Amino acid sequence: MLGVPVGSYFSQHTCLKFKTDQAQDAKKMEKLNNIFFTLMARGPDADVSEVTGKEPMDAQPTKKGRGRKQ
DSSP, rough: OOOOEEEEEOOOEEEEEESSEEEEEEEEHHHHHHHHHHHHHHTOOOTTTHHSSOOGGGOOOOOOOOOOOO
């Protein structure tokens, strides 16, 4: 079993805490942390795709699902 990392994020009015024993969840929280730091350092107009390694949502092509045909 993995150790239990605990992280906290604070702002003027909000405190976010997480606790997990899953490495995948810890990686997701690390990505979120990097996005927060980028936005705080560069402002709201920062290109977050540099941090996440993904294209912005509006630039991604739409994909058709594998749902039921009508």
